[in-house]
Amino acid sequence: MELILSNKALLVPAIAWCVAQVLKVIVASVRDKRLNLSYLTTMGGMSSSRATLVCALATTVAIVYGVNSAVFAIVAFFALVVMYDAAGLECGRR
Numbered sequence: 001m002e003l004i005l006s007n008k009a010l011l012v013p014a015i016a017w018c019v020a021q022v023l024k025v026i027v028a029s030v031r032d033k034r035l036n037l038s039y040l041t042t043m044g045g046m047s048s049s050r051a052t053l054v055c056a057l058a059t060t061v062a063i064v065y066g067v068n069s070a071v072f073a074i075v076a077f078f079a080l081v082v083m084y085d086a087a088g089l090e091c092g093r094r
Helices: 008-032 049-065 070-093
Strands: none
Touching: 008 049, 049 070
């Protein structure tokens, strides 16, 4: 368990995802003028927790392994696909 918790490529994106989910609750609560905790478990919306997670993952991998590594190339393409998909879903909801 200690090895997993010391892995920055797991820990930083997980924290970023949690922050994005909590921010969704805060933004929605202010907008709707009531607390709605269901935003903690819903997908999409502002901010997209998927996009937040893959951006944090790509940034962490770039810092830890460098932007010239094969690992970063894989994660960067993965992040682009996820963010493109998230943007398409967000635009389709309007």
